[in-house]
Amino acid sequence: MTIWNPWHGCHKISPGCANCYVYRRDESIGKDASIVSKTGDYDLPLKKNRYKEFKVTSDDGTVYTCMTSDFFIEDADEWRQGCWDIIRFRQDLSFHIITKRIDRFEKCIPSDWGDGWGNVTISSTCENQDRTDYRLPILLELPIKHKQVICEPILGEINMEKYLSSGLIEHVTCGGESGSDARLCDFRWVQEIRRECIRCGVPFTFKQTGALFLRNGKTYHIDRKDQIPQAQKSGYSYIPGTNSASLISYKLPDRIELFDRLSKSTFRSRFCLSGKDVDTVKQKGFSVIRDHAKDFVKKRLSAENPENDGKQTPMKGHPVFVAQHATASCCRSCLEKWHHIPAGKELTLQEQEYIVDVIMEWIKNNIEI
Ligand code: SF4
Ligand SMILES: [Zn+2]
Numbered sequence: 001m002t003i004w005n006p007w008h009g010c011h012k013i014s015p016g017c018a019n020c021y022v023y024r025r026d027e028s029i030g031k032d033a034s035i036v037s038k039t040g041d042y043d044l045p046l047k048k049n050r051y052k053e054f055k056v057t058s059d060d061g062t063v064y065t066c067m068t069s070d071f072f073i074e075d076a077d078e079w080r081q082g083c084w085d086i087i088r089f090r091q092d093l094s095f096h097i098i099t100k101r102i103d104r105f106e107k108c109i110p111s112d113w114g115d116g117w118g119n120v121t122i123s124s125t126c127e128n129q130d131r132t133d134y135r136l137p138i139l140l141e142l143p144i145k146h147k148q149v150i151c152e153p154i155l156g157e158i159n160m161e162k163y164l165s166s167g168l169i170e171h172v173t174c175g176g177e178s179g180s181d182a183r184l185c186d187f188r189w190v191q192e193i194r195r196e197c198i199r200c201g202v203p204f205t206f207k208q209t210g211a212l213f214l215r216n217g218k219t220y221h222i223d224r225k226d227q228i229p230q231a232q233k234s235g236y237s238y239i240p241g242t243n244s245a246s247l248i249s250y251k252l253p254d255r256i257e258l259f260d261r262l263s264k265s266t267f268r269s270r271f272c273l274s275g276k277d278v279d280t281v282k283q284k285g286f287s288v289i290r291d292h293a294k295d296f297v298k299k300r301l302s303a304e305n306p307e308n309d310g311k312q313t314p315m316k317g318h319p320v321f322v323a324q325h326a327t328a329s330c331c332r333s334c335l336e337k338w339h340h341i342p343a344g345k346e347l348t349l350q351e352q353e354y355i356v357d358v359i360m361e362w363i364k365n366n367i368e369i
Helices: 021-028 080-089 102-108 129-141 187-200 224-234 255-264 275-284 286-301 319-326 332-339 349-365
Strands: 002-004 063-065 095-099 120-125 146-151 169-175 204-208 212-215 218-221
Touching: 102 120, 102 129, 120 129, 129 146, 129 169, 169 187, 187 204, 187 212, 187 332, 204 224, 255 332, 255 349, 275 286, 275 319, 286 319, 286 349, 319 349, 332 349
Parallel strands: 002 063, 063 095, 095 120, 120 146, 146 169, 169 204
Antiparallel strands: 212 218
């Protein structure tokens, strides 16, 4: 990876900017980060060594461009064309530009941009729902060959499935905020975006926990050096088709505590067996119903990314379907939220057995033979 900062300095325009690391770093050395100026590295990708070879080569990996400013900031309108010329010239390098100003993109592209350049990836930052709903519709419409989304620092719950389902977003990265004034990163927000990525087949990276991390009702203060390793260790990044989540360690809920929580949920406790469901159970007997449950769980839930996830369990028509909704074992999202079984992995036989046990326990509790 190479970092190319053709200019330095920026203006805060978004909630995600509040604790901007460019400002923090500049303040610590008495520099004014709001002054945008060209750097000595403006032409870095053209610089050569004493053997007249480019200093930056494709072996160095992606060239992250403009990491101490915003590539599309107004102050740099005069200088940007020169950067495009460099990017066009260095076809052998992949440039990645991360911006909070995707709304300026169209005004800032070179005349021969066409439908995008293959060596340029543009990432739009989306730190909350409001900025997501503003920026992603713009990103989706733009002529860009490689589009990504970065939710960092994530500041609240974000739903972006309607944008991800377009198939135009290649990757989503999520992470918490660092620094002494860091705002909270709730792991549930990370999980929610990850589940949406799984359903849409989009690779997802959980990059860092941030300094203030909430998980399972507990807030953790995480040391700078541990923020990236801890996120990596969690296993919550996702690459479609790799069953990568099978390495996540988690604990199934205590059964008594689970049923207690379910009974307190207005939505879950609303489900009850109809007269017809009761008759079905009575006629067929528990062991046949258990076989049906086994079959449904295997066919509709056990794949890494089940078809129609979230909609695969009818609300009625079989006692097992009703029990699945009542016990939150209707889809992979509910299994993750209520039973801690990570989405994005194939269910093991033990997990399938556990789910069937829960379903049967609920049916038995709701019927008398
Ligand atoms: S856009 Fe990026 S670099 Fe600019 S102030 Fe905001 S966080 Fe900092
Ligand atoms: Zn569900």
